[in-house]
Structure formats: C-alpha cells, structure tokens
Amino acid sequence: MQISRSFQRWVGKEGSAYAFLTPYALLFTVFIIIPVAAAFLLSFTFFDAIQPPRFVGLSNYIALITQDDTFMRYVLPNTIQFAVIVGPGGYILAFMLAWVLAQLPKVPRTIFALILYSPSMTASVAMVVVWKTLFSGDQTGYLNSFLLGLGLLREPVQWLQSPQYLMLIMIIVTLWSSMGIGFLAMLAGILEISPELYEAAAIDGMKSRLQEIFYITIPSMRPQMLFGAVMAIVGTFQAGAIGVLLSGSNPTPQYAGQLVVNHIEDYGFLRYEMGYAAAVSVVLLLMVLFFSRLATRLFGSND
Amino acid sequence: MIKNRLRSYTGVRNRGINPSGFHVSQIKFYFILVPLSIVMLLPIIYIFSSAFKPPDELFAYPPRLLVINPTLKNFNDLLSRLSTSGIPVSRYLFNSILITVITVAASILISSAAAYALSKKRFKLKNTLFAINTVALMFVPIAVTIPRFLVIEKLGIFNTYWVHILPVLALPVGLFLLKQFIDGVPDEVIEAAQIDGASDLVIYWRIILPMIRPAIATIAILTFQAAWNNAEISTFYINNESLRTLAFYLSTLTSASTTANTVAGQGIAAAAALIMFLPNLIIFIFLQRHVMSTMSHSGMK
Numbered sequence: 251m252q253i254s255r256s257f258q259r260w261v262g263k264e265g266s267a268y269a270f271l272t273p274y275a276l277l278f279t280v281f282i283i284i285p286v287a288a289a290f291l292l293s294f295t296f297f298d299a300i301q302p303p304r305f306v307g308l309s310n311y312i313a314l315i316t317q318d319d320t321f322m323r324y325v326l327p328n329t330i331q332f333a334v335i336v337g338p339g340g341y342i343l344a345f346m347l348a349w350v351l352a353q354l355p356k357v358p359r360t361i362f363a364l365i366l367y368s369p370s371m372t373a374s375v376a377m378v379v380v381w382k383t384l385f386s387g388d389q390t391g392y393l394n395s396f397l398l399g400l401g402l403l404r405e406p407v408q409w410l411q412s413p414q415y416l417m418l419i420m421i422i423v424t425l426w427s428s429m430g431i432g433f434l435a436m437l438a439g440i441l442e443i444s445p446e447l448y449e450a451a452a453i454d455g456m457k458s459r460l461q462e463i464f465y466i467t468i469p470s471m472r473p474q475m476l477f478g479a480v481m482a483i484v485g486t487f488q489a490g491a492i493g494v495l496l497s498g499s500n501p502t503p504q505y506a507g508q509l510v511v512n513h514i515e516d517y518g519f520l521r522y523e524m525g526y527a528a529a530v531s532v533v534l535l536l537m538v539l540f541f542s543r544l545a546t547r548l549f550g551s552n553d
Numbered sequence: 554m555i556k557n558r559l560r561s562y563t564g565v566r567n568r569g570i571n572p573s574g575f576h577v578s579q580i581k582f583y584f585i586l587v588p589l590s591i592v593m594l595l596p597i598i599y600i601f602s603s604a605f606k607p608p609d610e611l612f613a614y615p616p617r618l619l620v621i622n623p624t625l626k627n628f629n630d631l632l633s634r635l636s637t638s639g640i641p642v643s644r645y646l647f648n649s650i651l652i653t654v655i656t657v658a659a660s661i662l663i664s665s666a667a668a669y670a671l672s673k674k675r676f677k678l679k680n681t682l683f684a685i686n687t688v689a690l691m692f693v694p695i696a697v698t699i700p701r702f703l704v705i706e707k708l709g710i711f712n713t714y715w716v717h718i719l720p721v722l723a724l725p726v727g728l729f730l731l732k733q734f735i736d737g738v739p740d741e742v743i744e745a746a747q748i749d750g751a752s753d754l755v756i757y758w759r760i761i762l763p764m765i766r767p768a769i770a771t772i773a774i775l776t777f778q779a780a781w782n783n784a785e786i787s788t789f790y791i792n793n794e795s796l797r798t799l800a801f802y803l804s805t806l807t808s809a810s811t812t813a814n815t816v817a818g819q820g821i822a823a824a825a826a827l828i829m830f831l832p833n834l835i836i837f838i839f840l841q842r843h844v845m846s847t848m849s850h851s852g853m854k
Contacts, residue, residue: 271667286700445571477853
C-alpha cells in the first residue's frame with residue numbers, strides 16, 4: 251500500500267515529464283548509448299560476426315599499438331594531420347568569416363552567409379560528382395585542363411589516385427564545406443553582443459579592432475564559441491569518409507588518405523574483425539571527447 | 554533618440570558590428586567576401602550547369618564551366634533509368650521523399666516534447682539527462698556503425714523503412730537547440746495557463762509549440778539534411794535494393810566499380826546531384842531567418 255501510494259504521488263508529480271521524455275530517451279538509448287556501450291564491450295573480444303564474441307582482454311588495444319603497422323604508419327599520422335588543419339583551421343576561418351559578415355548590413359550579410367553555408371548542406375555524395383570531374387585524371391578534368399593550358403603541366407595528373415595529392419585535396423574539400431551550423435552559431439553570437447560594450451570600450455580608449463575582438467567579442471560569446479568548437483571537432487572526425495569517396499576505394503591509394511573512420515570500416519565490414527574494429531571505434535570516440543574537453547577548458551564558463 | 558540620430562547622421566552607426574546601412578569602411582570586407590564567395594560557389598555552379606548540358610558539351614575539350622545550350626535530357630535520362638539491379642530511379646526518389654517527410658515530422662514531435670520536459674518540468678533526473686545529451690553532442694555516429702548494425706539486426710528492423718527513420722531521430726544537437734530555445738519562453742506564460750486549468754499536453758501543443766517556431770524550423774532543416782543526404786544507412790543496413798535512397802543511388806554512380814560508365818553517366822550524375830542539392834537550398838532560404846534566431850540561443854556553458 252505504502253509503496254503504491256508513493257508511486258502514485260511520484261507519477262502525479264514527475265510522471266508527465268517522463269511521458270514527454272520517453273520517446274526520445276528510448277531512441278537515444280537504443281541508437282546511441284547501447285551502440286557506444288557495445289563498442290566498448292566488443293573491444294575486449296574477438297568477434298567475426300559468425301561465432302559469438304570471445305573475451306580476449308586488452309589484446310585488441312595492444313595489437314593496435316604494437317602490431318598494426320598501417321594504423322601507426324598511416325592512419326594515425328593522417329588523422330592527426332587532417333584533424334589539426336581542418337579542425338582548428340576550419341574553426342578559425344569560420345570565426346573570422348562570421349566576424350567579417352557581422353560588419354555588413356543585414357541584406358548583404360544574409361546573402362553571403364547563405365553562400366558560405368550552402369556547401370555544408372550539400373551531401374558529400376552529391377559533391378563527389380563535382381570533385382571527380384574537377385580533379386579528373388585525364389585532360390578533360392578542369393584542373394588538368396587549366397594547368398595544361400597555362401603550361402604548368404606537361405601531362406595530366408591523376409590527382410585523386412596520387413598519394414601525394416589526395417590528402418591535400420581532402421583537406422581543401424572538407425574546409426570548403428566546413429562553414430556549417432557552428433559558423434551560423436558564431437555569427438548569431440557576434441550579432442547578439444550589445445553595442446554598448448563596444449562604445450564603453452571606445453570611451454575607455456580602445457582603438458584597434460583586434461583588441462576589440464580579443465577583449466570584447468570573444469569573451470562575450472564564449473558559449474557560442476564552445477558550441478562552434480564542438481561542432482567543428484565532431485564535423486572533422488565525421489568527415490573521414492571523404493578520402494574513400496574521392497579515390498573510390500578503401501583502402502585509399504597507398505593509404506594516403508586513410509583516416510580512423512576508414513580503418514574501422516576496413517576492419518569491420520571488409521575483414522569482419524569486429525572486435526578489433528570496435529577497439530578502434532573506442533579510440534576514435536575518446537579522441538573526440540578529449541578534444542571537446544580541451545575546447546571546454548578554453549571556452550567553458552569559469553565558474 | 555538624439556544619440557541614435559546623431560550616430561546615423563555622422564555615419565558612425567554604419568561602422569562596426571551589425572550596421573544598418575552602407576559605409577565606406579565596409580568596402581574592404583567586400584573585397585574579401587566577393588572572391589571567396591565565387592570560389593565557394595564554383596562547384597555548385599558546376600552542378601547546375603552540368604545537369605543541363607547536352608552530351609557534346611559535357612565532353613568538350615577544353616571543358617567549359619557554363620552551359621551554352623541547356624537541355625532537360627539528363628533529367629529525362631535519369632528518371633527513365635534503371636539501376637544495375639533493375640530498380641527504376643524514380644523508386645529511389647520516392648523512398649527518399651517518403652523517409653525524409655516522416656523523419657522530419659517525427660523528429661520535430663519527439664525532440665520538442667523531450668525538450669519541453671527538460672526545460673520546463675521539474676524532476677530529479679532533469680539536469681543529469683540534459684548533461685548526458687550535451688556529452689552526446691560530441692557523438693560521432695560513424696564510429697559505431699558496427700554495434701549499431703548489431704542492434705538493428707536484434708531489433709529486426711534490418712532491411713525495413715524503419716531503419717532509415719529511427720536512428721536519425723535521436724539527434725542530440727536538435728534536442729539541445731530546442732531546449733535552449735524553450736528556456737527563453739517565460740515561466741509566467743505556462744503558470745498562467747496552469748491556473749486556467751490547462752493540462753501539460755495542452756500547454757505543450759497550444760503554447761510551447763507555437764512559441765518555438767524558429768527552433769522547430771531549425772530542427773526541421775537539420776533533420777532534413779540528416780535524412781535526405783543519408784547514403785550510409787542504405788549501404789550498411791539495407792540490402793533490398795528497392796528500399797534504398799537517392800543519395801545511395803548517387804553514390805553508386807560515382808563509385809569506382811562503375812568507372813566504365815562514369816563517362817556516359819556524368820550528365821546523369823550531375824542531374825541527380827542537383828536533385829539532391831536543390832531541396833536543401835530552397836528549405837534553407839525559406840527558413841534562414843528562423844535559423845539565425847535559434848542559433849543565438851545555441852551557447853554551451
């Protein structure tokens with residue numbers, strides 16, 4: 251009796267909140283929490299998708315660090331190179347562009363924001379159509395035709411199949427499409443700052459716009475800066491599939507564009523070493539978490 | 554008032570952040586933005602132009618960016634085409650439209666209901682649950698493709714329409730933005746309705762939803778992009794060709810295994826890419842005002 255009465259009281263007080271939450275919470279649990287937990291558990295097993303998983307302790311992680319030559323020689327350095335340029339690079343670019351846009355009146359600002367944002371809303375599968383022709387290996391490719399015409403090239407270059415160019419093209423393509431939702435958030439953040447702050451600073455003798463940016467703009471929009479940073483980090487790691495899309499093969503030519511995401515797919519879906527692939531997934535998730543924590547340190551509230 | 558008029562008179566108002574009109578000092582920004590915008594737009598202009606190019610222009614040497622004699626041939630070819638496994642392209646298009654419409658509608662309802670509870674209701678786990686969702690902003694779905702595959706198989710939704718819809722609905726950034734936006738709705742409005750005897754459902758439906766239209770528009774765009782552009786689900790979780798989407802079909806047009814017909818398929822691929830791109834653009838143009846007002850609530854603490 252006692253229990254049921256207190257349960258009834260709980261339903262009366264908090265029941266409707268949980269009723270509103272349930273559909274989302276259910277989907278969130280099934281498609282985010284359980285897969286992450288499963289990845290974590292599977293990473294300690296040997297699993298080939300045919301026989302049930304067999305516990306192998308830390309050996310997947312040990313193999314990843316000590317035996318996986320491809321991972322250490324190509325995948326990790328590639329991912330770090332790609333992430334360092336595209337992540338902070340794209341983020342700083344997004345902030346600078348948002349700041350420049352904020353200096354314009356509404357109509358031109360909206361038009362430019364739309365143009366800069368439009369690449370990010372395009373599916374990467376749709377854009378691959380473009381990149382394939384732009385960087386096409388024969389003389390009908392736009393880049394080859396252009397460079398041949400200028401006399402800079404003697405013969406067409408296989409841009410997407412050459413290990414020395416693939417990474418550069420991946421970085422350019424990803425930066426091109428990186429003015430996404432984080433960029434819009436920062437633009438909105440800059441516009442929200444009260445003009446009185448700038449006026450007060452001007453009265454106090456602040457003259458340079460650069461000082462304004464570092465002492466007023468960025469500190470006043472820390473929350474949006476953080477949101478933008480997290481979106482940039484996630485976007486960077488999420489963009490990993492681009493190398494495979496561009497070159498048309500996994501692994502990419504001589505592993506030149508191989509990123510962690512492709513490595514997971516390579517082991518999971520091509521070699522069916524799911525336990526090992528899960529260990530790589532866990533490493534990837536930890537990397538994202540680590541960089542997001544770092545961003546929180548930089549921009550999070552100090553209290 | 555006087556101060557404002559003075560500022561507009563001297564032109565000071567049009568310098569600095571968020572000016573209301575043109576000022577000479579803005580010219581330097583146009584010098585940065587105009588060339589950059591052209592570079593950003595080139596690939597998109599290429600899609601538009603190639604989609605309408607007749608075959609002889611597609612293979613002209615040297616290649617030309619802009620189309621001279623536009624034609625609808627590529628679109629006719631695309632829509633009357635069968636994929637290698639005998640499925641008409643219109644079927645992929647139909648699947649994409651159906652999946653996207655259902656996903657967007659369901660996502661709006663589910664996320665806004667959860668956001669309402671997290672923002673306005675009082676219960677013990679409230680802060681914990683929101684914190685979990687905020688951590689999940691950092692979630693990279695592509696990392697757990699395999700465990701998701703196992704979950705989907707266990708649920709028995711492998712190879713069904715469900716697998717296109719359900720995983721996309723759990724969109725942490727959507728819930729996050731909605732919750733932040735609902736925080737801006739004054740508590741007094743809800744209290745007044747409660748005094749008038751309105752139930753939670755009525756408050757949610759009649760008060761919250763109409764007041765958060767900008768945030769809903771934003772979620773609609775984000776979910777639309779996630780569903781409409783999704784080729785991974787068709788690749789990994791579907792092996793019945795007739796349940797796959799247009800984004801997937803487009804990826805088969807460009808993949809290496811079909812190199813043999815990329816030459817013949819270039820115009821068709823461009824037409825399909827344009828069909829993929831245009832809805833994104835149109836929806837964003839209509840809703841961009843709402844997106845900007847939502848994004849000013851996007852801050853993370």
